[in-house]
Amino acid sequence: MIQKTLYILLIIMTPVLLMAHESADFLRSTGKIYSVVLAVVLIFLGIVFYLVRLDRKISRLEKEMLD
Amino acid sequence: MKYSWWKILGVLLLLYVFTFGFLVPLKPGIIAVSPVSIEANHVSNISITGYNSNYQSQESSLQVWLKIDSTSGYQATSLRVNGERQLTATFDIGALPDTTEALLLVVNAEDGTAIRPRAVKINSAEHQPASVPSKLSALPSKTFQTKAGFYFPYRSILDETIRNTFFHVALWMAMFVLLLIGLYHSIQYLRTKRIEYDIKASSYSYAAILYGLLGLATGSVWARYTWGTWWTPDVKLNMAAITMLIYAAYAVLRAGIDDIDKRSQLSAIYNIFAFAAMIPLLFVIPRLTDSLHPGNGGNPALGGEDLDNTLRMVFYPAIIGLFLLGRWIATLNIRIETLRIHKLQSDL
Known part of the structure; x- marks a missing residue:
């Protein structure tokens, strides 16, 4: 359940982040520093995504072991 | 969890990267120039927007150049400074044989030299009287100086x-x-x-x-x-x-x-x-x-x-x-x- 929610969060968060600021050209302000911030956020989300996958693998393994 | 030295090292290194990667400021640069195209044989005003610059406090040592070739260029005849990041430079451009994309240099004692490549296009006049002087002057020998201290380089567009x-x-x-x-x-x-x-x-x-x-x-x-x-x-x-x-x-x-x-x-x-x-x-x-x-x-x-x-x-x-x-x-x-x-x- 938690994993599903995380997946959905991951899927919706990226475009929302992009859309929210695009019209105001917020990401280009202050020497485009926020586009670097967005890049770092993407890296973070990517690593979280992989962690969720590993978490699911472990859960499956735990379930198989206990059965 | 298995504690290993390299996991701790990795996290510490990334912490260092996030801190210094974001906190070290950039060198002064030129973020915008307008207009980007002017005519030779005319007096033109160019407004320049700086980045991390100190135009106002360093007004006494401020110089603005349009570099034409490796040794010569036009120095702004007058400067109007509107704050630390904004200035208007007036150039008296003489005759130019060819249309040139000039490099813009803004120099002052604190910031060193800020460079914008291909900043201004100078269109040569079509029917140029031979008598018009080029008005070019030699660039000073110490035009390119870098700002002292620890800064990341400023690159145009980047x-x-x-x-x-x-x-x-x-x-x-x-x-x-x-x-x-x-x-x-x-x-x-x-x-x-x-x-x-x-x-x-x-x-x-x-x-x-x-x-x-x-x-x-x-x-x-x-x-x-x-x-x-x-x-x-x-x-x-x-x-x-x-x-x-x-x-x-x-x-x-x-x-x-x-x-x-x-x-x-x-x-x-x-x-x-x-x-x-x-x-x-x-x-x-x-x-x-x-x-x-x-x-x-x-x-x-x-x-x-x-x-x-x-x-x-x-x-x-x-x-x-x-x-x-x-x-x-x-x-x-x-x-x-x-x-x-x-x-x-x-x-x-």
């Missing part, structure tokens, strides 16, 4: 995104290291046929694929806000995409075969071929042609104007930090897969 060197570029470099380790284990698998090498090879390759996909995503975001488009058919971008497709096929191949021995064997061979394809795609072909990508076109490799020593002080720790993080991710996968194999063996 602006603050030069900091992406520590994230986007370092991610690709860490990916190469992870792929190399994956390759080593694939070769070891083919030599020994021991399943643990297959687990290691695939885990390192998966971590590398994750980094590669993130490299594409961060590059795409960068392109959107500097080039104005998410993707362009640039040789560097397309070759990187092809590489990721080749490695995506590796993941598909592994997922598609149920027999463990067959899967290990095939994917080890495929991994060697994929690595062999990756080298020309990412290292050779982008250097053979022109590319929009910073640091490309010709063969600048890791040098020249795009990576100076201040950037290196954060860039290299970023590569090591991201690699160690990738290794951490890979070892988690290795431990899970090893457990699964043990369970399979004990079930039999």
